[in-house]
Structures are given as structure tokens and as C-alpha cells.
Amino acid sequence: MFQNKSEYDRSVNSFSPEGRLFQVEYAIEAIKLGSTALAIQVAEGVLLAVEKRITSTLLEPASIDKIMQIDTHIGAAMSGLSADGRSLVETARVETTNHRFNYGEAMTVETCTQAICNVCLKFGDSKSKMSRPYGVALLVAGVDEEGPALFHTDPSGAYVRVQVKAVGAASDGAQTALNEEYNKSMRRGEVEDLAAKTLKAVMEDAVTPTNIEFAWVDAGTRVFHAYTPAEVEVILARLAAQPAAE
Amino acid sequence: MLTPAVAPIEAKKKEWSPYTDNGGTTLAIAGPDYAIVAADTRLSNGYSISCRDVTKLAQLTQHCVIGTAGMQADRAVFHKLLRTRVDYFKYKYGKTITPTALAQMIANILYGHRFFPYYCFNVVGGLDAQGHGVVFSYDAVGSYQALPYATTGSGAQLLEPLLDSHIAQRNRTQKNPPMSKDEAIAFVKNAMASVSERDIHTGDFLEIAVITREGTQIITREADGVERIKLGFD
Amino acid sequence: MDAPITRTLEPINTGTSVVGITYKDGVLIASDTLVSYGSLSRFRSIQRLVSIGPCLIGASGDYSDFQHITDLLTQKVDEASFHQDGFQYTAPELFEYLCRVMYERRSKVNPYWNRVVMAGSKQGKPFLGCVDLYGTHYASPTVATGYGEQLAQPILRKEWHPDMSLEEAHALLEKCMRVLLYRDCYTINKVQFARIGLDGQTTIEPPAPLTGTRWEAPLTITLP
Numbered sequence: 001m002f003q004n005k006s007e008y009d010r011s012v013n014s015f016s017p018e019g020r021l022f023q024v025e026y027a028i029e030a031i032k033l034g035s036t037a038l039a040i041q042v043a044e045g046v047l048l049a050v051e052k053r054i055t056s057t058l059l060e061p062a063s064i065d066k067i068m069q070i071d072t073h074i075g076a077a078m079s080g081l082s083a084d085g086r087s088l089v090e091t092a093r094v095e096t097t098n099h100r101f102n103y104g105e106a107m108t109v110e111t112c113t114q115a116i117c118n119v120c121l122k123f124g125d126s127k128s129k130m131s132r133p134y135g136v137a138l139l140v141a142g143v144d145e146e147g148p149a150l151f152h153t154d155p156s157g158a159y160v161r162v163q164v165k166a167v168g169a170a171s172d173g174a175q176t177a178l179n180e181e182y183n184k185s186m187r188r189g190e191v192e193d194l195a196a197k198t199l200k201a202v203m204e205d206a207v208t209p210t211n212i213e214f215a216w217v218d219a220g221t222r223v224f225h226a227y228t229p230a231e232v233e234v235i236l237a238r239l240a241a242q243p244a245a246e
Numbered sequence: 247m248l249t250p251a252v253a254p255i256e257a258k259k260k261e262w263s264p265y266t267d268n269g270g271t272t273l274a275i276a277g278p279d280y281a282i283v284a285a286d287t288r289l290s291n292g293y294s295i296s297c298r299d300v301t302k303l304a305q306l307t308q309h310c311v312i313g314t315a316g317m318q319a320d321r322a323v324f325h326k327l328l329r330t331r332v333d334y335f336k337y338k339y340g341k342t343i344t345p346t347a348l349a350q351m352i353a354n355i356l357y358g359h360r361f362f363p364y365y366c367f368n369v370v371g372g373l374d375a376q377g378h379g380v381v382f383s384y385d386a387v388g389s390y391q392a393l394p395y396a397t398t399g400s401g402a403q404l405l406e407p408l409l410d411s412h413i414a415q416r417n418r419t420q421k422n423p424p425m426s427k428d429e430a431i432a433f434v435k436n437a438m439a440s441v442s443e444r445d446i447h448t449g450d451f452l453e454i455a456v457i458t459r460e461g462t463q464i465i466t467r468e469a470d471g472v473e474r475i476k477l478g479f480d
Numbered sequence: 481m482d483a484p485i486t487r488t489l490e491p492i493n494t495g496t497s498v499v500g501i502t503y504k505d506g507v508l509i510a511s512d513t514l515v516s517y518g519s520l521s522r523f524r525s526i527q528r529l530v531s532i533g534p535c536l537i538g539a540s541g542d543y544s545d546f547q548h549i550t551d552l553l554t555q556k557v558d559e560a561s562f563h564q565d566g567f568q569y570t571a572p573e574l575f576e577y578l579c580r581v582m583y584e585r586r587s588k589v590n591p592y593w594n595r596v597v598m599a600g601s602k603q604g605k606p607f608l609g610c611v612d613l614y615g616t617h618y619a620s621p622t623v624a625t626g627y628g629e630q631l632a633q634p635i636l637r638k639e640w641h642p643d644m645s646l647e648e649a650h651a652l653l654e655k656c657m658r659v660l661l662y663r664d665c666y667t668i669n670k671v672q673f674a675r676i677g678l679d680g681q682t683t684i685e686p687p688a689p690l691t692g693t694r695w696e697a698p699l700t701i702t703l704p
Contacts, residue, residue: 103343104350111339145375262489264586266614289618294629296610297618319583319615362587 012132013124023133027080027155030135034079036168036202037066038178039139040195041150042186046141048077048215049195051168051203061210067226071096074112074142075215075224079168080155081135088134091119106222109142109149113159116140120157137167141215143222170202177201188216192235193242200239209233265317265365266291269447270302271401272313273434274369275413276379276394280427280458281371283311284434285399286442287451289318298450305462306332310345310372311455312352315399316386317365324364327355345372349382349390356388363387367398377459401441401448408437431456431465487590491542493517495528496666497628498538498597499656501640502606502621503649506677507599509536509608510653512661513687514668515543521668529674531682533557534600535571536674540626541594541613549592552581571600575609575617583615595625601678624656627664632656646675658690669693 002008008015009022016022037050050066067077068089074096078085095115099107107115116138123130133155140151140159152167153159164182166174177198186194195214200207214227214235227235269290275282285302288295300318304325305311312328314321331351335343343351349370356364368384383396395413397405412433415421425433434454442449454465493515500509515523528546529538532553539546553574560568569577575598585591591613600607610625611617622636639652650673661667674684 102351102354103347105344105347108339108341262589262591264589264591264614266616268616289616291612291616291629294633296616296629297620299620300618317614317616319579319586319617322579322615322617323583 011124021156024156027133027135028137031080031137031154031167032169032171034081034136034168035066036166036170036174036199037077037079037137037139038164038166038174038195038198039077039141039150039152039162040164040178040182040186040191041141041148041162042184042188042191043148043219044186044188044191045143045216045218045220046148046150047188047191047195048075048139048141049199050077050079050213051170051199052211052213054205054211067213067215069215069224069226070112070140070142071100071106072224073106073144073217073222074109074140075217075226076141077139077215079137079171084134085136085138088116088119088136088138092116092140106144108144108146109140109151110161112142113140113151113153117153117157117159120153120155139165139167141217142224143217143219148217148219166198174198174202189238192216193239196235196239207236209236266319267316267365267400268296268318269400269445270315271397271399271405271438271441271445271448272302272315272367272369273397273405273409273438274313274371274381274383274395275409275425275430275434276371276381277427277430278379278424279377280430280456281311281373281379281381282427282430282434282454282456283313283369283371284438284452284454285313285315286401286438286448287453288447288449290400290447293446295450301453303453303455303464304328305455305464306348307342307345307372308461309457310343310348310370311457311462311464313369313371313398313455315367315402320364320366324355324366328352331355344375345370345380345382346374348372349380349392352382352384353388353390356384356386358388360387367402369396369398371455371457373457373459379457399448401445404441404444405437408440412437427456427458488542488545488593491545491593493522493543494666495526495540495543495546496664497624497626497632497660498528498540498595499624499628499632499636499653499660500538500597500599500608500622501636501644501649501653502608502642503644503646504642505606505646506601506675507536507606507608508646508649508653508673508675509538509597509599510657510671510673511538511540512657512667513670513672514666516666519665521666524668525670525687527672527684527687529672529684531674531676531684533561533574534568534680535574536599536676536682536684537596538674539594539596540628542592545592545594546596549578549581549594549596553578570602571598571607572602572609572619574598574600575607575611575619579611579615579617582611582613582617586614597623597625599676601676601680604678606678627666628656628660631659631663635659654690654692658693661690661693 012023035051035053040047052064069075070092096107122128138153152165164178209229209232217224272285289297289300363386370382374380384390395409456463498511511528515526595612598609609619610623624632672687676682
């Protein structure tokens with residue numbers, strides 16, 4: 001079709017002769033430019049933690065939202081183009097609300113993730129509003145009747161269930177650190193410490209209560225809770241008090 | 247004043263009504279570890295009995311049964327619709343719909359037809375996540391409520407006080423413990439037989455769906471090889 | 481300008497009762513050959529029993545609606561045979577389709593003003609169903625429409641049994657037609673029988689007058 005192989009990346013819905021969709025792959029690349037986000041699922045619940053890049057002292061940190069609530073029992077952390085993330089979270093909110101209207105019960109985390117991924121695929125055709133893939137990865141965390149659950153979605157619309165996941169600029173380093181220390185019987189405090197420690201290790205700036213964001217979905221209450229800067233400060237203080245690693 | 251020479255032409259001929267009531271009575275009871283949904287099988291057409299053997303029950307999931315009185319044609323379509331919605335739920339969400347979720351869905355469907363309602367008066371019985379019996383009762387436009395027992399249809403007025411007395415037992419000085427499954431089945435047979443004595447639209451055969459953890463057993467269907475429960479006399 | 485919406489607000493040319501029963505080897509149905517125009521006996525030799533593919537249908541109610549239903553079902557059956565893949569609808573399948581058609585029209589508040597009886601076979605057993613203008617439907621070994629529901633159905637229910645011979649079935653329906661001839665004033669003494677065997681073979685008998693009716697003054701006869 002095209003004379004030159006490099007031309008195949010111009011269309012969002014044409015496969016290259018090697019069977020690749022370049023625009024989707026580029027979208028996945030875009031996530032690696034985003035600030036780091038990580039999620040840890042244990043028996044007690046699921047923790048979401050993100051780095052916020054405060055590019056200027058004149059920027060109001062609270063106006064950057066990288067963790068968003070979807071329903072009372074589900075939240076999502078994002079990395080990549082946060083405008084795309086907001087848009088996906090919005091559709092997820094509509095889906096979970098509709099589910100409550102239709103069936104009088106909460107949507108499961110997996111179905112919610114699936115609803116997000118359905119939207120991820122709707123690009124490129126003339127009917128859809130989106131003309132390109134969504135350049136964002138989401139970590140969808142929640143608790144449903146089956147217990148805590150954590151899913152990772154990417155721009156291809158694929159989703160996988162994970163225990164721990166790091167996405168964004170420092171995902172490789174963060175993922176290695178998490179894999180090393182994670183075990184599924186960790187308590188909430190330990191999970192918080194692990195997340196804070198990992199962010200601290202991979203972030204360029206020093207961690208402060210305003211440049212990181214935490215959220216927890218509790219397995220017992222099934223309620224999503226976004227941490228206030230004061231609550232984050234407690235975690236950071238605890239971290240500072242711990243003896244430095246070997 | 248002049249009187250008109252010709253009587254004014256009648257404004258409009260009475261329109262044909264797309265509704266008909268085929269009668270019948272449904273009954274549902276929520277027990278501690280069971281639920282029962284029962285209905286007669288008579289199909290009435292005015293004072294005639296069109297057919298003695300038309301079911302009013304539909305088993306929607308392993309643990310949920312709906313019973314519908316009212317118009318038979320609407321019921322057939324409504325049950326068909328519910329069956330497809332239950333199947334679709336399973337495809338979409340990867341799990342069987344719970345009776346509680348189904349109850350809300352039914353209300354939405356009925357209300358969706360608010361301005362051309364299904365002439366269906368439903369009771370839904372099933373087991374919740376804890377294995378306790380649940381019963382929901384509806385009007386034709388989707389008003390619904392969870393209740394310990396419910397009855398709809400042509401014999402509901404006769405049945406309701408009997409259920410109040412035997413199940414709710416609000417005005418009894420000496421209260422009996424909740425009925426066991428077998429006691430409830432016996433009670434349902436007696437209660438429906440009583441209704442068929444006085445309501446001409448109720449009778450012929452009785453079908454009882456008994457829902458327990460193990461699943462749903464429908465008593466009286468010939469296919470099960472169980473003897474049919476005959477209401478009243480030949 | 482658009483033409484005004486027209487619909488059947490009342491039936492015009494009407495047929496009266498159709499009765500039917502299953503017997504050992506199939507289904508037998510009967511009706512008279514009268515189509516009335518109000519209380520006028522307008523068309524006295526109209527066949528109201530029709531064979532369509534795997535089934536036999538008959539109807540009371542508006543005759544033009546019945547003709548239209550006949551066309552619909554014939555189309556359905558023909559369409560299936562045009563494919564030449566050996567597929568053909570069974571009577572219960574066609575009955576389900578007819579029920580949907582009747583219900584669809586009632587839902588448009590524009591019904592086919594009929595009560596249709598359909599006969600055929602289902603998995604080697606006789607099938608006899610009935611659907612009305614509301615879409616109300618049921619299958620039953622004895623079926624009667626119109627006045628037949630009041631006058632013939634009780635007789636049928638009392639005397640029908642599953643292993644009736646054709647002769648017994650014929651005699652039973654004749655008896656019903658006689659009762660209807662006596663009491664239903666929209667009947668005529670020219671009746672037609674039609675049957676469909678379990679093999680799908682249909683036989684529509686030529687119309688004939690009912691025999692055995694008695695019209696002497698009541699005081700002069702002694703009923704058996």
C-alpha cells in the first residue's frame with residue numbers, strides 16, 4: 001500500500017506489513033513520558049500512589065489530579081496524557097452509575113475496567129469522537145463482592161489483572177523495587193510505606209505531602225479514600241523515622 | 247334558541263382496547279432458607295376458560311423465579327424479554343444476575359413502558375447472597391417492594407388477608423415460628439385451593455416453584471414425573 | 481396530502497366458530513362456510529379452513545384479515561422452500577410466528593380481528609394451537625373459537641380422549657357443529673372438515689350439509 005514502511009504510522013487503523021499498529025504503540029510510548037503511578041493490592045485493600053510533577057512554584061498542586069474516584073468502591077490512578085485519563089474516568093463513572101441504576105448494585109472492578117477498555121478501542125472510525133488512541137495507562141483499583149482487585153489498562157484496550165504495577169517514567173525501577181518487597185499479606189501501613197519508599201527512590205524531586213498522592217480502597221468497608229496532604233505527611237514522617245536501608 | 251334539526255354526530259367511536267385480563271393468581275413467600283413462587287394454570291377469557299394448562303411461572307436463574315398474573319400475551323413477551331436480559335447479563339458481567347439485581351432490572355423495564363404498560367402483575371422470588379429467601383412484588387408500571395410474602399392477580403384480594411394472618415401474624419397473641427419449607431409448601435397448596443373455591447379466574451392446576459440453595463424445583467410439572475396438583479373438583 | 485390512517489375498528493365480513501381436536505393420528509378441525517356481513521348471511525360458500533405448508537389453519541372473525549394472515553404465512557413458507565435447502569418451518573414454529581404477528585398488531589392498536597386455530601404436528605405428536613387478536617395463545621387438544629368456546633368446548637372437554645380414532649373425532653366435531661347450528665345465528669348448514677396427519681398430509685373435505693339435525697316443533701319431539 002505505502003511505498004515506504006515508515007508511512008504506516010500515519011494511520012491509526014492500518015496494520016503495517018509486520019502486523020503492527022504504530023499509533024497504538026506510540027501511544028504506549030507516551031505513557032513512559034508520564035509521571036510515575038503505582039498500585040499495590042493486598043488482602044486488606046488496594047493502594048494507589050502517584051507522583052505529581054510540580055513544574056512551577058506558582059502551580060497549585062491540588063489542581064493536579066492523577067488519582068480519581070470512579071465509584072464509592074473503585075478508583076483509578078493514571079499515567080500519560082491526564083486529559084485522556086480524565087475522559088476515560090468520566091465514561092467509567094457513567095458506566096458504574098448506570099449499573100447502579102439498572103441493577104441496584106455496585107459494578108465489579110473487572111466490568112468497570114472492561115467498560116473503560118471498550119472506549120479505548122473506539123478511535124479512528126468516522127463515527128467516534130476520538131480520532132487517535134488514548135495516550136494513558138490506568139491502574140483501576142477497587143473492592144467488589146470477590147474482594148480487592150487491581151487492573152492495568154493500556155492504550156490498546158487490553159487489560160490485565162495484577163497484584164502490583166508501576167507505570168510511567170520510572171516504571172521499570174519502581175516495578176523491580178515493588179516486586180522485591182511485595183507480599184500479599186502485607187498490612188496497610190506496610191503497603192503505604194512501600195509505596196512511599198518506592199516513589200521516593202524513583203522521583204527526581206524530593207517527596208513532599210503535596211507532590212505525591214495516595215488513595216486506598218479498603219477491603220472491609222469497600223470505600224475509596226483519597227489521602228489528604230496531612231495523611232500523606234504522616235506516612236512520610238514514618239518513612240523518615242525508619243532507619244535507612246542498607 | 248334553535249334546536250338542531252339533526253343530532254350532532256358522536257365525536258369519536260370508542261376505541262378498541264389493546265388490553266385483556268386473563269386472570270390467575272400468583273403467590274410468593276420468602277422463608278429463612280427458601281423462597282416459594284406459586285401460581286395456578288388457568289387461562290380465562292371473560293367467563294370462559296380458554297385453557298386449563300398455561301403456566302404463569304418462569305424460572306429466570308437457578309435461584310430466581312417470576313410469577314405473572316394479568317394479560318397472557320403481555321406475560322409471554324415479558325418473560326421472553328427477561329430471559330434474554332438474564333442471558334445478556336451473564337455474557338456481559340460474567341456472572342449470573344442476583345434476584346435483587348433482577349428485581350431492579352424488572353422495575354426499570356416495566357417503568358420503561360410507563361405509557362403503554364405491560365399488563366403484568368409480577369411477583370419475584372429468589373435467594374439472596376446469604377441464602378435467605380427474598381420476594382419482590384410489582385405493579386404494572388414498575389413500583390416494587392421487597393416483602394416477606396406477596397400475591398398478585400385476580401385472587402390476590404382473597405389471599406392477602408390469609409397471608410397476613412398466617413405469615414405476618416401481626417394480630418395474634420400467640421405467634422407461631424416461621425414456617426419450614428415443607429410447611430410452607432403445604433400452606434401454599436391449601437391457600438391456593440381456598441382461592442380457587444371463590445375466584446372463578448383461578449383454578450385447574452397449581453404450580454409451585456421451591457427455591458433452595460440446591461436450586462429450584464418446580465412441583466407439578468408433568469415432565470418431572472411428579473403428580474400434578476389438581477385444584478378444586480372435576 | 482397524506483391519506484388518513486385507517487384501521488379495522490370493527491370486523492365487517494365475519495366468520496363464526498372454528499372447532500378443532502387432536503386425535504390418534506393427527507388433528508381434525510371444522511367450521512361452516514358462511515361469511516356474514518353484520519346479521520346478513522352474505523357469502524354462503526367460503527372456505528375458512530386453509531392448508532399452508534406444514535399446517536392447517538382456520539379462523540373466526542374478520543375474513544379479510546384472515547385472508548391477509550393466510551398470505552403472510554404462505555409467504556413465510558414459500559420463502560423457506562425457495563432456498564431449496566430442505567428446511568421448512570414446523571407447525572409450532574409457524575404458530576409462534578403467527579403469535580408474534582398478532583401481538584405486534586395489537587400493540588399497534590390495529591389488530592387482525594381474528595381468533596386463529598392452527599393444526600399440525602410436533603415431534604410425532606398432534607399439535608393444535610389457538611391465538612386471538614390480543615396475541616393470547618395456547619396449545620390444547622381441544623380448541624373452539626367464537627360461540628364455540630361457550631357451546632362446543634364443554635362438550636369437547638368432556639368427550640375427548642387422546643386415542644380417538646378419526647371416525648370418533650369426526651362424530652364429536654359433527655355433534656359440536658350441530659349444537660352451534662342450533663344456537664349460533666351466524667351459522668349455516670354447510671360445514672367443512674379438514675384434517676392434518678402426523679405425517680403432515682392434509683385433507684380438506686368438500687363442504688357438506690350437517691345431517692341428523694331436527695327442526696320439528698319442540699313439543700312434538702322427544703330428545704334421545
